[in-house]
Amino acid sequence: MTRIDPDGPLPSFDDLPIDKSDTKRPLNAYIWGEDDAMGCLNLLTPARIRNAALLIKTGNIFPLNWDLEKPNPPLFERSALKHDVLHRRKATAENPLNTFDDMYQNFNTQSSTQWDSFGHFSGTAGTFYNKATAADVAEGSKIGIHHWARKGIAGRAVLLDILAWTKATGREYDASSSKKPVSTADLDACAQWQGVVFQVGDILLIRFGWIEWYERQTPDEKANLGKNFRTLGCNGLEASRDMLRWLWDHHFAAVASDAPPLEAIPKPLPNPHSMDLHETMLSNWGMPIGELFYLEELANSCCWDRRYAFFFSSSVLNKFGGIASPPNAIAFK
Template identity: 40%
Template sequence: MAKIPAFSELALGKEDPPFSAWGLYGEDDELGTLNRLTKEVVVEAAKEIKTGERISMNWPLDAQKDIPLFNRQAFHKNVYAKPPRCVNDDVWTFNTQSSSQWDGLRHFAYQKERRFYNGVTMDQIHAEGSNVLGVHNMSERGIVGRGILLDYHSWRQDKDIPHDAFKIGSIKLEHLKEVANAQGTEIKHGDILIIRSGFMVAFAAASREEIEAVRQVQPHNLTGVEQSEAMLEWIWDNFSAVAGDQPAFECFPSQREFYLHEVLLAGWGCPIGELFDLEALAEHCKKEKRWSFFLTSEVCNVPGGVASPPNILAIF
């Protein structure tokens, strides 16, 4: 694996966008920070399996019903019989980002430079027959390693820190570090970071009218991880992928001159997971007093896909 430079050394190329690591794993690399999930890292992560307990983080594909956020298409399912045999088939139609998802490297570019990971352009992505930066690259070996849950929602409730999932707000880096310390969770290089912000709790408690009101505000106002260079450095130094239960992972809209999406996806090739259902996972972690686990996620093998349901499990 390529030696990982210090965050202060980014961008690697003088003409490259801010904080980017283009070329670190080769000019044609399409895996980005998933290159950190080496065979050795996965073998070590497998030591997290003690009891065989398995917990899904997949929100139902139709969980947002007919009113998904960000004006995305709703999930549709058509179950039909095939007479004269007693047989059923079904057809699903959905936006890959209307429920639990991994954002792939085709999703979000550096907005000013209009370049995706390793300098790929929009024209290259939309060229006839092009599959460059598609999610199929992630599917070949999956996203497999040691996952850690930072249960920010439970921690902030104990600290009586106010929080509104449907308003602009930032989860501070210092708080995430305090959560890890309070849980006794050691962070290891190459970990897959998962943050429980409390969005699923808020969504479950919201009425249809309240969700409609959130959708009417453009851009949506949502709480998420803070945009800061310190946050970027922490992620760069430690993780192979990041995820949460929030719709955008980061605070939306951005409170800085950049989005984390730009640097993570376009700069480093770091997948971002969103809308993960972390309620059962958080309950089990609290019961076992252990917030680390073996994580396996098999991204859908769709050549040239932009995003994918995670098909994700935590194994204890």
């Protein structure tokens, strides 16, 4: 199977092959080859990485991982992290040396800031990226996150600050509600307001304002979110064919936000134009989805200097067959 050159012309959304079992769902399983495990991360070529490095002007860095313990309690019935500090060697009168280790228990890689790998979500046919089966995901070698770890993730990233844009332009907006999901028109308007011009291979970061909203909640309100996650509301991208076309035709390498999912939830009642972003992006395209990215300090910097494009790096856990990982991501300005 011919592998497309990531530095060459790329197919448009309407040129993608169609899954015969569901004609609404465009596929991308064969663009990078039958044995590929990187998906749209293939767009992070050496040439694009070199150009992205030129965006480093001040040397300021912005870590994008939220606290491992947040949200607390975790959402979606995921386990809470337990951290044990082990005093391995204790000082004595004869030897003043102390040594410590620590251990993480119940560490769910999707309880806090995370990349979803291609093994996280299948398509409607039950298969994953590049037609990997559930057995392939369980075995680990075909599309495990170790493939990303061994190559690394780096390139040009762009922040779209939806929360700041809505405040500045007087638009009605609620980060904790899905009644008015963010549309493609909203994304274009926000980019224009910020002066952003997208490039092929960009890593798109979106600040919906969910973490800022969450941090203002009381302990009881946070506890209720963890216990009753099915009532959780948060704004996010509109789950539609138009949104998928917008995401694909911009040829992003990956998309991440500060919300628990990328899509607005709860989703509106089913309609003919509704399409699940997770299913298509992860299983059909191989476009990584990041969730609960901590973007507050980065957003403040971008607002101050009006530079919304920057160098980005991420080093995921090198775990064979991993399904997800903290991104260990940093923005460099």
